[in-house]
Amino acid sequence: xxxxxxxxxxxxxxxxxxxxxxxxxxxxxxxxxxxxxxxxxxxxxxxxxxxxxxxxxxxxxxxxxxxxxxxxxxxxxxxxxxxxxxxxxxxxxxxxxxxxxxxxxxxxxxxxxxxxxxxxxxxxxxxxxxxxxxxxxxxxxxxxxxxxxxxxxxxxxxxxxxxxxxxxxxxxxxxxxxxxxxxxxxxxxxxxxxxxxxxxxxxxxxxxxxxxxxxxxxxxxxxxxxxxxxxxxxxxxxxxxxxxxxxxxxxxxxxxxxxxxxxxxxxxxxxxxxxxxxxxxxxxxxxxxxxxxxxxxxxxxxxxxxxxxxxxxxxxxxxxxxxxxxxxxxxxxxxxxx
Amino acid sequence: xxxxxxxxxxxxxxxxxxxxxxxxxxxxxxxxxxxxxxxxxxxxxxxxxxxxxxxxxxxxxxxxxxxxxxxxxxxxxxxxxxxxxxxxxxxxxxxxxxxxxxxxxxxxxxxxxxxxxxxxxxxxxxxxxxxxxxxxxxxxxxxxxxxxxxxxxxxxxxxxxxxxxxxxxxxxxxxxxxxxxxxxxxxxxxxxxxxxxxxxxxxxxxxxxxxxxxxxxxxxxxxxxxxxxxxxxxxxxxxxxxxxxxxxxxxxxxxxxxxxxxxxxxxxxxxxxxxxxxxxxxxxxxxxxxxxxxxxxxxxxxxxxxxxxxxxxxxxxxxxxxxxxxxxxxxxxxxxxxxxxxxxxxxxxxxxxxxxxxxxxxxxxxxxxxxxxxxxxxxxxxxxxxxxxxxxxxxxxxxxxxxxxxxxxxxxxxxxxxxxxxxxxxxxxxxxxxxxx
Numbered sequence: 001x002x003x004x005x006x007x008x009x010x011x012x013x014x015x016x017x018x019x020x021x022x023x024x025x026x027x028x029x030x031x032x033x034x035x036x037x038x039x040x041x042x043x044x045x046x047x048x049x050x051x052x053x054x055x056x057x058x059x060x061x062x063x064x065x066x067x068x069x070x071x072x073x074x075x076x077x078x079x080x081x082x083x084x085x086x087x088x089x090x091x092x093x094x095x096x097x098x099x100x101x102x103x104x105x106x107x108x109x110x111x112x113x114x115x116x117x118x119x120x121x122x123x124x125x126x127x128x129x130x131x132x133x134x135x136x137x138x139x140x141x142x143x144x145x146x147x148x149x150x151x152x153x154x155x156x157x158x159x160x161x162x163x164x165x166x167x168x169x170x171x172x173x174x175x176x177x178x179x180x181x182x183x184x185x186x187x188x189x190x191x192x193x194x195x196x197x198x199x200x201x202x203x204x205x206x207x208x209x210x211x212x213x214x215x216x217x218x219x220x221x222x223x224x225x226x227x228x229x230x231x232x233x234x235x236x237x238x239x240x241x242x243x244x245x246x247x248x249x250x251x252x253x254x255x256x257x258x259x260x261x262x263x264x265x266x267x268x269x270x271x272x273x274x275x276x277x278x279x280x281x282x283x284x285x286x287x288x289x290x291x292x293x294x295x296x297x298x299x300x301x302x303x304x305x306x307x308x309x310x311x312x313x314x315x316x317x318x319x320x321x322x323x324x325x326x327x328x329x330x331x332x333x334x335x336x337x338x
Numbered sequence: 339x340x341x342x343x344x345x346x347x348x349x350x351x352x353x354x355x356x357x358x359x360x361x362x363x364x365x366x367x368x369x370x371x372x373x374x375x376x377x378x379x380x381x382x383x384x385x386x387x388x389x390x391x392x393x394x395x396x397x398x399x400x401x402x403x404x405x406x407x408x409x410x411x412x413x414x415x416x417x418x419x420x421x422x423x424x425x426x427x428x429x430x431x432x433x434x435x436x437x438x439x440x441x442x443x444x445x446x447x448x449x450x451x452x453x454x455x456x457x458x459x460x461x462x463x464x465x466x467x468x469x470x471x472x473x474x475x476x477x478x479x480x481x482x483x484x485x486x487x488x489x490x491x492x493x494x495x496x497x498x499x500x501x502x503x504x505x506x507x508x509x510x511x512x513x514x515x516x517x518x519x520x521x522x523x524x525x526x527x528x529x530x531x532x533x534x535x536x537x538x539x540x541x542x543x544x545x546x547x548x549x550x551x552x553x554x555x556x557x558x559x560x561x562x563x564x565x566x567x568x569x570x571x572x573x574x575x576x577x578x579x580x581x582x583x584x585x586x587x588x589x590x591x592x593x594x595x596x597x598x599x600x601x602x603x604x605x606x607x608x609x610x611x612x613x614x615x616x617x618x619x620x621x622x623x624x625x626x627x628x629x630x631x632x633x634x635x636x637x638x639x640x641x642x643x644x645x646x647x648x649x650x651x652x653x654x655x656x657x658x659x660x661x662x663x664x665x666x667x668x669x670x671x672x673x674x675x676x677x678x679x680x681x682x683x684x685x686x687x688x689x690x691x692x693x694x695x696x697x698x699x700x701x702x703x704x705x706x707x708x709x710x711x712x713x714x715x716x717x718x719x720x721x722x723x724x725x726x727x728x729x730x731x732x733x734x735x736x737x738x739x740x741x742x743x744x745x746x747x748x749x750x751x752x753x754x755x756x757x758x759x760x761x762x763x764x765x766x767x768x769x770x771x772x773x774x775x
Contacts, residue, residue, distance in 0.1 A: 042525040099756060111393065112759065114525050115690065118683055119755035125679060126748025133742065246678055250536060253529045309544040316533035323522055323530070325454070 006291040008160040012149070014279050020168040020237055022275030023175035027230030028248065029255040029267040030182065031223035037199040037262025038219040039100065041113035046227060046252065047245035048124035052091050053228025054235045055132045055242075057084030058139050065141070075142035078170070081232055088224035095120050096220050104216070121246075128242050136241035142166055160291070167237040178229055179268065182222065186264065191218055199262050247312070251278065254315040258322045260329025269330055274315055282308040343698050343767040350705050357713075367595040369712055371667060374602040375660050377704030380688040381613055381697060382656030388695035388769065389617065390649035391629035393524045396515075396531030398681035399538035400654045402673070403511055404504035404661020406542060406549060409671040411500035412559050413492035419482045419547075420490060426475025427490065427547070430468050437464030438514075479547040489550045498561045500662045501605060508658020509651045511538075516650040521643055535682060542673035549673060556670040562597040602663060606701075609656055613697045625649060626695075679748065684711065687755045693765025702767060707751070714750055718743035 028050060035043045043049075060080035064070075071079055099116050145151075146169050149161025186192040191214075197205040198215045206212060231245065255274045259266025283304065290298035306313065322329065354373075358366035379397065386392040437460065444456045480488045519530045542549050549555065616622050628635040628642055636642050665671055684707065692703025722743040726736040758765065 042529060044528075099760075102760060111524055112763075114393070114528065115686075116756060116759055118686060119752045119759060121752070122679065122683065122687075122748050122755060123752030126745045126750070126752060129745035129748065130742040134745075243677070247536065250529070250533045254533075257526070257529075307544065309540050310537065312533060312536040312540060316530070316537060319530060319533060320518060323526055324518070 002291050005158050005160045006288050008152075008156075008158050008162050009288050009291060012160065012162045014276075014283050016162070016164060016168055018276045018279035019272075020171045021279065022272040023171050024230050024234045024237065025248075025251055025255055025275050026268040026271035027175055027178060027226045027233070028252040029259065029271045030179070030264055031226040031230075032252055032256045033259065033262055033264060033267040034195075034219050034223050036256060038195065038216060039104065039113065041110040041117070042253065043117050044114060044249065045095070045117040045120040045124060046223075047247075047249040048121050048128065049088055049092060049224060050227040050231035050234075050248070051128050051242055051245040052124055053084040053088030053224065054231035054240050055084075055128050056087030057081055057228065057232045058132065058137055058235070058240060060084065061139050061141075070141075072141075073143035073166070074170070075140050075167070075236055077139055077141075077232055077236055078174075081229065084228040084232055085225045088228035089221050091124065092220040092224035093217065096216065101213075104212075125242065125246075132242070134242055136239045137235070138239060140167055140236045142170075165237070167233075171233040171237055174229065174233060178226065182226075182264065185222075191215075195219060250312055250319075251275075251315040254319040254322075258318055258329055260331040263329065263331045266329055266331035274318055277318060278311045278314045281305045281314050282311050340767065343702070346702055346766055347698075350702065350709070353709065363592055364595065367592065367599060369709060371595065371598050371602055372712070373705040373708045374599070374606050375664050375667070376685070376688060376708040377701040378606055378609055378660040378663070379657050379685045380692065380700040380704040381609055382653045382660065383685050383689045384653075384692075384694060384697060384700035385613060385616075385656060386649055386653035387689060388700070389622065389625040389629065390646060390653075391524070391632075392520075392646060392650055392653070393528040394531050394650070394653065395528040395678075395682055395686075396533075396535035396538075397657055397685050398676050398678050399531075399535030400508040400512065400657040401661035401664065401681050402535075402538055402542055402676050403508045404500075404658035404663075405665035405671055407504035407507045407658070408497055408500040408662040408665040409549065409555050409558060410492040411495050411503055412497035412666075413555060414494040416482065416487045416489065416491035419479045419487060422482050423475035423477075423479035423547070424490065426471045427479070430472040430475065433464065433468045433471070437461065437468070440464070476545075476547045487550075488553070489547050489555075496561070497559055497666050498601070500666070501659055504662025505655040505659040508661070509655035512651045512654030513647070516647045520646050520650060532678070532682075535678065539673060539676050542671075542676070549671060552674055554670060554672045554674075558665070558669050558671070560669055561601060561666065562594050598667065605659065605663065609659070610697055610701065613656075617697065684751065687751050689765075690755060691758050691765060693767040693769060695769030696765070696767050699765050699767035699769075703765070706766075707754075710750065710754075711747055714747040715744050718746045 028046065031049075032043060032046050035041070035046070057077055057080045060083035061075075061077045064076050064080055069079065070076055099120060100113065103112055103116060143166050146164045146166050147155075147162070149163040152161040152163065153159070186196060194205070194210045195215050195218060197208070198210055198212065202212075205215075231240075234240075234244075234248075251274050252271075255270035256267055257270070258273060259268070259270030285303035286299055286301070289303055293299075354366055354370055357369060379401065382400075383394065383397060386394050441457055441460050441464075444460055445453060448456045479490060482488060515531070515534055519527060519534070522530060543551055545551065546553070624635070624640055625645060627638075628640060628645055632642050685704075688703035688707040689700055690703070691707060692701070693699030719740060722739045726733070726739055729736040
């Protein structure tokens with residue numbers, strides 16, 4: 001019973017939150033890895049692209065709520081998500097048309113691209129704060145729990161409950177559906193194959209008649225859709241606040257590089273490794289271990305490796321270790337020429 | 339510097355003087371001081387990016403380290419806290435140094451196949467050993483009068499010393515970080531340094547025993563007497579009463595600002611002079627050779643990794659000096675104010691706009707961007723207030739537009755950066771190369 005209790009506690013505080021977080025990171029990292037693979041640069045504006053999509057979703061949610069539209073018990077934001085996706089796609093395509101296309105045609109260095117993405121980051125950050133303001137927004141209006149800790153305890157008779165928030169389930173289900181659709185697209189459709197070919201070898205794919213502008217356009221559309229979805233899910237699960245997205249860039253990049261650049265499967269793996277490490281390293285295992293030991297005993301120390309405030313450090317350490325030990329990532333990704 | 343460059347600087351001077359005449363001299367000098375600090379930061383980034391081609395997106399972290407040093411040097415020590423946990427902290431620090439030293443020795447002596455294993459074991463052992471002494475000491479220190487101190491305090495020395503020490507601390511950190519992260523590809527280095535900066539800020543925010551964390555350390559001593567103190571001083575009040583003039587107050591405030599301006603100018607000129615000398619020396623030529631073609635430079639026998647480390651450390655030291663000056667000017671250490679857009683990417687806009695690889699350009703970029711950054715706020719308010727004139731006072735759109743106007747400065751910075759990159763990628767004052775002269 002105690003082992004079960006310990007597991008319930010572990011699941012409640014580590015496994016479930018980390019899985020939801022990992023799914024959100026994975027959707028973000030998939031976008032970064034696609035752009036890294038196709039356009040061959042680190043997109044520092046990706047966080048703001050996510051933020052923009054979530055912002056549009058929130059505005060649409062407010063609009064729907066104002067009209068009295070509701071899909072209770074699900075959050076209204078799910079209904080509004082297509083608006084966010086469209087907004088993010090618009091931003092991505094406009095930025096490609098007016099910023100990146102010029103450098104692409106001039107075959108500029110990845111550094112120039114990255115620097116241009118900093119410019120876009122400023123631009124989007126300003127627009128977002130201008131439109132919705134810098135403060136945080138709660139917009140999850142659905143049912144709070146799928147199963148609350150109390151119900152779980154009643155149901156199983158354990159002393160520790162597992163609470164499953166509705167937003168966590170939604171995150172996981174939506175992420176699964178989106179990923180499945182993405183892999184189907186990349187593996188089965190002509191455009192998807194063209195994208196993979198372009199990512200593998202640009203010159204060879206051009207020789208076989210693949211239209212680069214089309215590939216790039218599709219890559220941006222997918223990336224933006226993933227970004228808007230990821231940020232909306234994150235906002236539903238936790239809270240939406242503009243400044244968070246610059247900080248989220250670090251775990252997302254860590255996941256991308258860990259998984260191998262241009263490798264969608266790697267990005268998902270990497271995202272879950274980063275998410276689980278982040279939560280486990282900063283969780284105090286004191287009570288979990290206490291449940292496993294003799295009755296009424298708890299360890300003296302908190303059994304917490306690092307305070308929660310240093311969760312950036314986890315992504316950073318993963319990043320540096322990967323770059324030093326296996327720079328190509330878990331699944332051998334491409335090494336882009338400088 | 340070319341005549342075009344001189345023209346830009348002349349325009350900048352006219353604009354600053356215009357601010358003095360049309361707004362107020364206090365505002366103008368306030369902007370000038372921040373312009374000079376920004377220029378020093380831009381010089382630091384220019385040393386790394388313009389000379390060496392290193393992409394450091396961790397400027398914020400090194401600025402904060404300089405600021406931390408300023409606080410640690412100037413704030414009076416808290417003897418009770420030292421008695422409570424000083425020995426524990428010192429022991430932890432020594433153990434930390436010992437761990438680092440052990441790792442470095444091990445990496446030299448241990449045979450290659452056990453290198454990674456030994457490093458990992460040493461780091462883990464050090465981590466747990468340090469915690470044994472560190473955690474209780476921290477608890478004891480933070481329990482000492484948490485409302486007012488709750489931290490170790492500083493050394494109680496004149497704050498101006500920290501301008502040098504801040505540079506040294508930032509350089510030390512840069513050396514450690516560079517040892518690990520340099521040698522990465524350019525954009526990976528950017529990502530890694532972005533992360534390091536966040537970690538440094540997290541340390542400043544949450545290690546209360548060191549910085550009081552989000553409770554901030556205020557009232558740092560100044561190199562010049564603070565304005566309010568002078569105004570309340572006995573002699574000043576009597577002079578003021580005697581003349582019965584209000585202008586005297588403003589004059590004193592201005593005189594104090596002039597002291598800062600002179601101090602900052604000395605630092606700026608010194609750093610600039612050394613940077614120029616370095617750039618024009620054989621060392622500068624070597625750095626540019628490495629930047630432009632590292633393989634060729636390596637083939638010519640240049641040790642690229644060492645040079646990169648050197649230029650990274652130098653650049654970070656300059657940023658650290660600027661960080662210490664900034665905290666001196668603010669008179670307080672407020673860790674929550676360090677955000678990447680303002681302290682990392684804004685500096686990059688300065689360098690790119692001014693012209694990377696050119697020190698005059700970096701300084702000019704620092705001046706222009708800071709001026710635009712500061713002045714866009716009142717301008718944005720004025721603009722929005724005029725645009726929405728026709729709307730009623732309590733119109734939600736009008737209020738939203740006016741309150742959001744301040745964020746248009748981000749949009750403006752983005753537009754400046756994108757425009758420069760597209761239409762004048764070498765900046766306002768381009769780098770001088772053999773071909774053009």
